[in-house]
Amino acid sequence: MYSESPRSILSPLRRDKKRDFANGSGAELIKSKIIQVLATEGQTPNSSGELPWTDFGSTVHALRHQRNDDILSEMARVYVRDALKKWVPEVEVVEVDVKREDGVFAVTIRFQYAQRPSSATHGSEFHSVRFLEALND
Secondary structure (H helix, E strand, O other): OOOOOOEEOOOOOOEEEOOOOOEHHHHHHHHHHHHHHHHOOOEEEOOOOOOOOOOOOOOOHOOOOOOOOHHHHHHHHHHHHHHHHHHOEEEEEEEEEEEEEOEEEEEEEEEEEHHHHHHOOOOOOOOEEEEEOOOOO
């Protein structure tokens, strides 16, 4: 019988009040998973990625040093949706909002997720997470 949401270590790694790694569940854990995927450099045609033994991660990093225009914003939306669909399948992405400001783009992802493994995402509450990526190092 499934009685409680699964718990796991949160990212970025930090200590809790018990001198252990902080862990969480529910929306807090899903947000952590999203940040973990987006912050990990995935494989591209020009690179083996941050973890060369797997294709885990996203290709958002490939947008660095590119022209900061509407095309870049749309590519960021596509890269975010593709990575989350592959690596965090329990999430239904509702909206990906990209704001471009002074060499940085801020990606705000609005999502919902299934509270239980057997439940559908329909009817869940909405959550959001923000991810920042520097365009010019």
